[in-house]
Amino acid sequence: MIWFIVRRLIGLIVTLWCVFTVSFLLMRAVPGGPYSGERNLPPEIEENIKHRYKLDLPLYRQYAIELGNVARGDFGLSMRLQDFNVNEVISQGLPVSAALGIFALSFAITLGLSAGIVSALYRGSLADWMLMSLATIGIAVPSFVIAGLAIMLLVFTIPIFPAAGWGTLRQLVLPAICLGTLYAAEIARITRTGMLDALSQDFVRTARAKGLSNVMVALRHALPSALLPVVSFLGPAVAGILTGSVVIERIFAIPGLGWHFVQAALQRDYTLAMGLVLLYTLLLYVMNFLVDLSYGILDPRVELK
Amino acid sequence: MLGRTWFLGVLFFAGVAAVGWAVYGGRLPPADFTFVNETEVASIDPALITGQPEGRIVMALFEGLARLRADNTKAEPGAAEKWEISDDGRVYTFRLRDDARWSNGDPVTARDFLYSIRRLIDPFTFSRYSYQAWYIENAKRYNLGGSTLVAGDPVEVELHPPADARNTVRGKLLLGKLVGIDLRDSKQTKPKSARDRIYVVEIDGHEQRFQVADASDAIETGVQRCRQVLLDFRQVGVRVIDDRTLEIRLTNPTPYFLDLLGFYPFSPVHRGCLEKYGTPDWTKPENIVTNGAYRLVTRRIRDRIRLKRSDNYWGRENVRLDVIDALSIDNRTTALNLYMTGMIDWVTVPPAEVLRELLKSNPPRNDLNPAPQLTTYYFLLNNTRPPLNDKRVRQALALALDREEVTRVATGAGEVPALSLVPPSMPDYTQQPCKPFNPEAARKLLAEAGFPDGRGFPKLEILYNTDQAHQAIAELVRKQWQRELGITASLRNEEWGSFQDSQQQLKYLVARRAWVGDYLDPNTYLDMFVTNGENNCTGFSNAQYDQLIADAAKEPDQKKRRQILESAERLLMDEMPVIPVYFYVSRNMVRPHVRGFYNNLQDLHALHAIWLDPNVNDKDPRPNEYMEPVK
Numbered sequence: 001m002i003w004f005i006v007r008r009l010i011g012l013i014v015t016l017w018c019v020f021t022v023s024f025l026l027m028r029a030v031p032g033g034p035y036s037g038e039r040n041l042p043p044e045i046e047e048n049i050k051h052r053y054k055l056d057l058p059l060y061r062q063y064a065i066e067l068g069n070v071a072r073g074d075f076g077l078s079m080r081l082q083d084f085n086v087n088e089v090i091s092q093g094l095p096v097s098a099a100l101g102i103f104a105l106s107f108a109i110t111l112g113l114s115a116g117i118v119s120a121l122y123r124g125s126l127a128d129w130m131l132m133s134l135a136t137i138g139i140a141v142p143s144f145v146i147a148g149l150a151i152m153l154l155v156f157t158i159p160i161f162p163a164a165g166w167g168t169l170r171q172l173v174l175p176a177i178c179l180g181t182l183y184a185a186e187i188a189r190i191t192r193t194g195m196l197d198a199l200s201q202d203f204v205r206t207a208r209a210k211g212l213s214n215v216m217v218a219l220r221h222a223l224p225s226a227l228l229p230v231v232s233f234l235g236p237a238v239a240g241i242l243t244g245s246v247v248i249e250r251i252f253a254i255p256g257l258g259w260h261f262v263q264a265a266l267q268r269d270y271t272l273a274m275g276l277v278l279l280y281t282l283l284l285y286v287m288n289f290l291v292d293l294s295y296g297i298l299d300p301r302v303e304l305k
Numbered sequence: 306m307l308g309r310t311w312f313l314g315v316l317f318f319a320g321v322a323a324v325g326w327a328v329y330g331g332r333l334p335p336a337d338f339t340f341v342n343e344t345e346v347a348s349i350d351p352a353l354i355t356g357q358p359e360g361r362i363v364m365a366l367f368e369g370l371a372r373l374r375a376d377n378t379k380a381e382p383g384a385a386e387k388w389e390i391s392d393d394g395r396v397y398t399f400r401l402r403d404d405a406r407w408s409n410g411d412p413v414t415a416r417d418f419l420y421s422i423r424r425l426i427d428p429f430t431f432s433r434y435s436y437q438a439w440y441i442e443n444a445k446r447y448n449l450g451g452s453t454l455v456a457g458d459p460v461e462v463e464l465h466p467p468a469d470a471r472n473t474v475r476g477k478l479l480l481g482k483l484v485g486i487d488l489r490d491s492k493q494t495k496p497k498s499a500r501d502r503i504y505v506v507e508i509d510g511h512e513q514r515f516q517v518a519d520a521s522d523a524i525e526t527g528v529q530r531c532r533q534v535l536l537d538f539r540q541v542g543v544r545v546i547d548d549r550t551l552e553i554r555l556t557n558p559t560p561y562f563l564d565l566l567g568f569y570p571f572s573p574v575h576r577g578c579l580e581k582y583g584t585p586d587w588t589k590p591e592n593i594v595t596n597g598a599y600r601l602v603t604r605r606i607r608d609r610i611r612l613k614r615s616d617n618y619w620g621r622e623n624v625r626l627d628v629i630d631a632l633s634i635d636n637r638t639t640a641l642n643l644y645m646t647g648m649i650d651w652v653t654v655p656p657a658e659v660l661r662e663l664l665k666s667n668p669p670r671n672d673l674n675p676a677p678q679l680t681t682y683y684f685l686l687n688n689t690r691p692p693l694n695d696k697r698v699r700q701a702l703a704l705a706l707d708r709e710e711v712t713r714v715a716t717g718a719g720e721v722p723a724l725s726l727v728p729p730s731m732p733d734y735t736q737q738p739c740k741p742f743n744p745e746a747a748r749k750l751l752a753e754a755g756f757p758d759g760r761g762f763p764k765l766e767i768l769y770n771t772d773q774a775h776q777a778i779a780e781l782v783r784k785q786w787q788r789e790l791g792i793t794a795s796l797r798n799e800e801w802g803s804f805q806d807s808q809q810q811l812k813y814l815v816a817r818r819a820w821v822g823d824y825l826d827p828n829t830y831l832d833m834f835v836t837n838g839e840n841n842c843t844g845f846s847n848a849q850y851d852q853l854i855a856d857a858a859k860e861p862d863q864k865k866r867r868q869i870l871e872s873a874e875r876l877l878m879d880e881m882p883v884i885p886v887y888f889y890v891s892r893n894m895v896r897p898h899v900r901g902f903y904n905n906l907q908d909l910h911a912l913h914a915i916w917l918d919p920n921v922n923d924k925d926p927r928p929n930e931y932m933e934p935v936k
Contacts, residue, residue: 032802040809040839041433044450047499049431056498082348083585084606092606099324106320155646163642164634166608167332172324253634253643255608268802 004292012285019281020070020274024063027270034079034268053079053270066274075275080267086275089260094279096166097244097256103176105234105241108183113230115184116191120226121218123196131188138185147178147251164253175252179245183237190233194226201225224298231298235291239284243276333603336611336630338899338915340651341640345607345633349588351572352425352432357653357821357908360569362631365599365612365912367572370399370418370551371563375914376903376930378825380563384413384573384596384619385551394558394861401549406617407575408593408600415551421573422543428533434570436839437823440562442542442554451486451499451517451534458483459537462506462515465530471583476532481508483534489516489525504534558861561826568824572597598624598913607633612912625901625916644894647923651902651910652894657774660892661717671928673894675718676904676935677730679822680889681830682723684767684782687814688882689844692763697754699881702815703739704747705789706782712887715777723885727827727874730888730906730935733863734827737871739878739885744789751790759791768797768816770804775817778886808842818842819889825906827870828857834877845882895931897921902931 035041035049050056054065069076075086115135119128154174155163161174198204199222207221244258257276264273295302346359351367354360364373372383382388385399405413426435426448439445446453454460460483466476484505488496496502500522504515518530542554555562565571575594582592590601598618603611612629615621632649634640637656644652655663663673684706692698708722721729724738740746748758756762767783769775776798783794794815799807807813820840822829832838832854836846853873860866877883891908898921901914921927 030803032804032806036802036805036809041431042436042449042839044452044499045428045431045435045448048428048450052431077585080347081345081606082350082353083588083604085585089606095323095326099326102320102324151642155642159646163646163648164639165632165643165648250636251639253632253636253639255605255633259607259635266800266802 008289008292012282012289015285016278016281019277020067021063023274023277024066027268027273028059028062030268032268034270036268070274070278076271078264078269078272080264080269080272086272089272090257090275090279093244093255093257093260094242096254097249097258098242100172100176100179100248100254100256101238101241101244103172104180105183105238107176108180108187109234111180112184112187113191115188116230117195117218117223119188119192120195120199121214128192132192135185135188138181139189142247143178143182143245144247144251146181147174147248150174150178151251164251166254171252175248175254178251179241179248183241186233186237187230190229191226194229195222198222198226227298228295231291231294235287236284239280239287242283243280333609333611333630336628338626338628338651338912338917339630339632339649341634341643341649341653342610342631343633343640343653344635346610348585349593349601349604349610350584351569351574352421352430352434354569355433358631358633360909361912362610362612363569363572364597364909365629366593366595366597366601367569367574368597368618369566369568369571369573370401371567373564373567373907373909373911375901375911376905378564378567378905378907378909380567383567384418388563394560395555397553397555397562398546399551399553401551402619403549404619405596406619408595408615408617409575409578410617411575411577411594412548413573413596414548415545416548417573417576418551419543419545420576422571423538423541424574425570426541428535432570434823437565437568437570440555440557440559440565442556443536443540444542447536447538447541451502451504454483454486454504454534454536456483456485459540460504460506460534461537462504462508462534463532465520465532471580473579473583473587479506479508479513480537481506481513483507484512487514499533503528506534557858559858560863560866561824561828564824564826599629602628609633620913624913626912629912641894650896650899650917654892655894657717663894664718671897671926671932672923673892674904674932675890675892677721677728677906678889678891678908679728679730679825679906680819681726681728682720682778682817682819682886682889683726684884684886685808685813685816685818685843686882686884687811687816687844688846689811690814692754692756693814695754696880697750698756699884700740700879701747701750701754701790702786703881703884704743704750705786706884706886707742707785707789708886709742710785711778711781715781716774716887718890718892720890721888723887725874725878726883726885727830728822728888728906731822731827732825734867735871737874737878739881747789751792756792759793762790762792765792765794766797766814767794768799768804768807768813770817771798771800779817782886811842811844816842818883822907827867827874828854831857831870831873831877834882843882845880847876847880850876850880893931895929897923897925897927897929899931900929902929904931904933904935906935 035046054062077085078089081089115131119131122128154161162171165171204217204222207217244256246258246262249256249258261276264276342361343358346362348354349362351363354363368383370383370385371380374381384401384405386402388397388399390397401415407413422438424430425432426438426444428448428450435448460481462479464476466474484507487503489501489503500517506513506515514528515531515534516524516528517533518524524530544552546552573596578594579587586592590604593601598615599612600615602613610631614624614627637654640652641655641659643649663670686693686699688694712720712722724741725736727736729736767779769779779796783796786792786794808816820830833840834845835851835854850873853869857866857869860869891904895902898918900916900918902910
């Protein structure tokens with residue numbers, strides 16, 4: 001177990017370093033820079049700016065300096081949101097994205113698991129067919145379409161939710177549902193497959209033979225092992241959902257991190273883009289690590305080495 | 306089993322607590338007036354910003370010597386209560402208000418303005434709008450640093466500030482006379498960088514050698530490191546006469562100088578605040594010191610900026626809104642949804658496709674009144690590349706462009722087809738139009754240039770920044786040129802950063818561009834196209850044109866100056882380095898109960914003038930000021 005954790009920690013550092021290197025090179029490779037703008041600067045001043053951001057140094061020296069800073073957790077000032085440093089941008093946006101994400105995930109897990117279990121237990125029935133059709137639609141329809149329909153219906157036709165914004169639970173409901181739909185649909189399908197697989201296993205037959213009720217068999221014995229594929233799906237999904245959704249945050253004007261991912265890249269905000277990419281890498285890695293750990297808890301047959 | 310339940314319970318509780326904290330931590334009581342300020346502002350430092358969203362905030366927080374009237378954006382007394390202008394139009398003497406106060410209670414003095422103007426033109430401030438101050442005597446030379454210095458100039462050598470000093474503190478200044486400039490590398494004939502120069506400066510009778518270099522840079526013996534060498538600031542035409550009196554000397558009489566002073570780059574900043582906290586910490590709500598009608602209360606990234614009426618502002622009795630929220634929402638549909646559900650009072654730009662429908666509504670809406678704006682949409686032609694280096698080809702392209710069709714089909718808010726670069730709304734000026742749509746003449750010119758019916762004409766490429774509206778226009782123009790001239794063109798889109806670079810480095814053949822007038826004078830459009838102008842972007846170079854622009858700048862007689870500028874535009878519209886396409890209109894939507902909001906050419910809406918009429922609802926037929934025609 002200890003070895004497993006240590007190996008993963010080393011893996012994390014190597015992964016972060018690789019991601020840093022690739023991002024650094026990609027950002028420098030595209031044309032334009034943080035100083036390009038509509039009102040052009042006289043060359044003398046542009047030189048000063050490049051010097052301040054150390055963009056006048058050879059690439060390997062820029063790389064060494066930035067790697068040193070990042071290693072110390074200092075991502076520097078955002079190059080476009082000039083009044084903030086990268087850590088401030090992240091610490092303001094991450095809790096918002098995370099809150100929305102937790103809400104959306106709770107919704108997705110509750111709905112997805114229930115639908116999946118019901119579908120599996122009543123396999124081949126009308127309910128199964130309807131739930132799985134809904135799930136297919138949920139996966140296929142992009143979230144901006146769902147958001148658009150939800151706004152037309154629940155903001156304009158039946159005005160029960162505010163159109164956008166942040167600060168009350170009511171403002172959280174629509175974006176959380178729109179964001180959670182895709183995940184709910186995925187979870188429903190995965191749960192159904194997992195349940196069907198588990199229900200045909202020997203230990204389930206044994207449980208039935210003991211005389212346990214259908215519900216007890218399904219929840220106590222089949223569900224934990226049916227959850228394994230769901231958990232593997234949730235690991236990366238949580239990392240993605242915590243760092244914010246570009247589309248949903250934009251449509252509902254939610255001040256999370258999602259939109260920064262796109263804007264930082266488009267506006268050549270080297271420092272902010274780097275901070276976000278590394279944050280996402282870190283979260284993704286940690287979540288996958290937690291998934292591996294949870295395998296040990298959910299399935300006694302799995303041993304961590 | 307118990308462990309698992311317990312674990313899930315904790316996880317659930319933690320989740321609920323986190324959501325609660327994140328949501329309720331963001332709760333604020335509602336503001337009196339809420340508007341959508343488009344994208345997240347890049348900064349609230351007046352010297353650093355260039356965009357409209359930033360301007361709306363900064364012009365509420367800070368106030369220059371003059372401020373711009375809410376109705377027609379002409380200069381009126383701001384922090385200065387009055388001023389005198391010398392007979393030759395070059396010397397302005399400002400008398401500051403006795404009751405002009407910073408938000409911390411300090412008086413606003415002439416020294417604050419001196420400090421702020423110097424900071425604006427310091428090459429280390431990185432101001433994009435510093436050129437607005439170049440009208441001041443020697444300000445351009447100061448701003449451009451070492452590149453403009455010649456032997457004999459009085460100079461200031463700024464040493465490096467101590468390593469632990471705030472980044473807003475200047476290093477020690479050594480004043481002296483420049484003896485000459487050597488090159489670091491004697492093999493060079495021209496410095497590649499400002500860091501290649503060695504400045505020989507005579508200070509107190511001794512010659513010393515300086516080089517712009519960091520502590521880590523290698524350096525010759527006998528040379529001292531410094532941060533920068535600039536013209537002595539005492540040569541710049543800004544002078545403090547006493548605490549309440551400031552004198553500004555201009556190089557040329559500049560009739561629009563007062564209007565410039567009302568624009569945000571000239572806002573004063575509080576030296577004590579800057580030097581105590583440094584950049585960017587001085588802009589935090591808890592630190593910032595401002596002198597405008599509003600002060601900064603809350604600032605949340607991508608959410609909102611909250612402003613509150615300042616208790617120290619000299620004109621506080623006439624500021625009627627107490628709390629204002631500026632939301633940063635860059636999705637136009639979201640902004641419109643908020644407006645339509647009554648959550649906000651002002652939307653700056655509704656989505657184009659909806660706007661078209663809204664304009665058709667019957668009875669006409671009482672909250673929408675598009676009006677001419679000082680912005681021109683045009684195509685840049687790369688004058689350095691064949692076949693566009695041939696004037697006849699450029700003229701042919703312009704003649705074959707059907708602007709009416711563009712504004713009818715591709716834009717939707719009643720934009721006006723443009724035959725000149727300077728918008729028709731420019732006061733005291735007569736546009737010099739190019740020839741209108743004439744495919745016959747275009748074909749003839751193209752044939753003369755050696756491409757009858759477009760035969761042998763290389764493929765053109767139209768570059769635009771990724772945006773549906775620009776794409777629609779480029780697509781239409783491509784078809785028009787194909788139809789009328791028989792030439793083929795392809796489209797290329799780039800996102801903003803690359804797009805700027807391509808224009809700068811002339812890596813295009815045809816590119817779209819729009820220019821918002823910085824001030825109410827044709828010069829803001831015309832001086833772009835002087836040889837090597839920073840915003841020229843076409844490679845266009847014409848000695849006669851350069852001369853006209855220079856003459857106009859020096860001309861004290863308004864009528865003559867106008868005629869010179871008109872002949873400059875005439876020349877430009879004959880040479881056709883650019884093809885004007887249309888003039889923008891403003892597209893604000895403003896609730897009927899909002900008063901003191903006016904349409905004007907610069908689409909500037911001073912927040913301090915806005916108030917709400919509680920007796921008016923959205924259905925009220927009585928028009929507010931916004932629905933009146935532009936003055």
